[in-house]
Amino acid sequence: MQDTAHPLSPQDCLVALMIAVSASDENVRTAELVKIDSAVNMLPIFASYDADRVRTVSALVMDLFEQEDGLDALFGLLRENLPERLFETAYALACDVAAADGTLQETELRLLEEIRYELNIDRLHAAAIERGARARHLSL
Template sequence: MAEITNEQGFSPQDALVALMITVSVSDATIRTAELLTIEQIVDHLPIFAEYDADRMQSVSQTVFDLLEEEDGLDAIIGLVRNAVPSTHWETAYALSCDVAAADGNLRQAELRLLQELRHELEIDPLHAAAIERGARARHLSL
């Protein structure tokens, strides 16, 4: 896997936003439910308490630019691994699962990306199952 440096000046929160955007665009369509979920996460979770939400636009553009490159996904995952402390990789995975589950329909591209994230972020299989189950439960509709 290609590792990249944090030359973009990404904070851990920027990297988490980049990962959530990557999950949203992984199936080639950015859905409103996913964008609203990202916005709610950034607005309400303690990990984003000091985050400047105005940075989301530039982070999004960086994600789009990286995904145009051949190894863009590897670069984004490398950025997350470099910027986010390993103690928070489960948080990164949980946020990814929430975005993927936001529209109530997991697509193959999202499932493949989550599988790669589990591996690259070294998420224990039992922990991953619990995180996935929690995301599913939070995003069920009646």
């Protein structure tokens, strides 16, 4: 039974944000799904995470996106359940998912801007995170 005050774990919040970025352009690409799966399976922040929760969190995000104020609701859940020390991690994961397919759609860019604002990511830190994501996802 989950605590109603905290329906999402910090890891759930990170997954939700990655899925939100992927779904933001209404076209969830394979490269983005692979990036999310890879993050969940490889990064230390997800070491104790039950990867089967990804499907549940995905359904939650998709349900929220069908609502008029769904993005605001998602950010509300993040503010309630994601520790501030993980805000930059969340933004870095969001940038990696956005960059995974090699193109950034306008909707993805707008969502990244909104994430920066909602998570109060410093402009200099955001630029460094974005540059790192761009460097990791370049192709020949």
